[in-house]
Amino acid sequence: MKNLVILISGSGSNMAAIVQTAQREDWAHRLNARVSAVISNRADAPGLAFAQSHGMETAVVDHKAFSNHATPREAFDAALMAEIDRHQPALVVLAGFMRILTAGFVAHYAGRLINIHPSLLPAFGGLNTHQRAIDAGCRFAGATVHRVTAELDHGPILAQAVVPVLVDDTAQSLSARVLAQEHLIYPQAIRQLLLA
Numbered sequence: 767m768k769n770l771v772i773l774i775s776g777s778g779s780n781m782a783a784i785v786q787t788a789q790r791e792d793w794a795h796r797l798n799a800r801v802s803a804v805i806s807n808r809a810d811a812p813g814l815a816f817a818q819s820h821g822m823e824t825a826v827v828d829h830k831a832f833s834n835h836a837t838p839r840e841a842f843d844a845a846l847m848a849e850i851d852r853h854q855p856a857l858v859v860l861a862g863f864m865r866i867l868t869a870g871f872v873a874h875y876a877g878r879l880i881n882i883h884p885s886l887l888p889a890f891g892g893l894n895t896h897q898r899a900i901d902a903g904c905r906f907a908g909a910t911v912h913r914v915t916a917e918l919d920h921g922p923i924l925a926q927a928v929v930p931v932l933v934d935d936t937a938q939s940l941s942a943r944v945l946a947q948e949h950l951i952y953p954q955a956i957r958q959l960l961l962a
């Protein structure tokens with residue numbers, strides 16, 4: 767069985783879309799794959815309750831617990847890796863996971879680590895993507911599923927979705943339009959990786 771581990775920090779709506787697609791499409795039987803754990807760096811991430819109510823194992827590795835450490839980022843990543851590796855995952859899926867990962871973490875999961883970013887990469891890496899797209903006068907925006915490499919928001923692109931930017935769009939309205947597409951392309955991209 768191929769195990770997927772999903773990392774979240776917040777609402778976890780992409781995680782929920784993946785879990786629901788996997789259950790609806792019966793990935794366990796059809797792809798020999800399952801979401802084996804949802805891990806958050808925040809105990810108060812709303813997505814954790816959804817995961818638990820859908821039968822997922824959940825765990826919290828709180829980044830703040832490592833702030834007094836000599837190398838907090840490395841210590842947090844080591845603890846996170848230990849938690850992830852209990853599941854021997856075929857894929858580690860970042861879904862709104864708001865921590866920058868160390869090069870060591872990225873190397874450890876080389877070829878198994880993917881992310882979704884709310885812009886049409888390579889445009890608008892980083893934060894605040896929707897407002898930046900509106901401010902730049904973009905007519906189109908979107909989302910990108912990509913492999914994770916050591917450089918933030920730069921890995922090879924696996925899937926993209928495009929939406930129009932409307933004249934009266936705010937960052938919030940654009941973000942909702944993009945997020946609806948994220949919920950379609952992320953499960954699709956994962957399915958394709960599992961079939962490859």
Ligand code: GRF
Nearest residue numbers: 777778779780862882883884
């Ligand atoms: C999404 O827009 C995703 O692209 C970005 O963070 C947001 C997470 O939303 N990386 P959710 O937690 O999946 O609802």
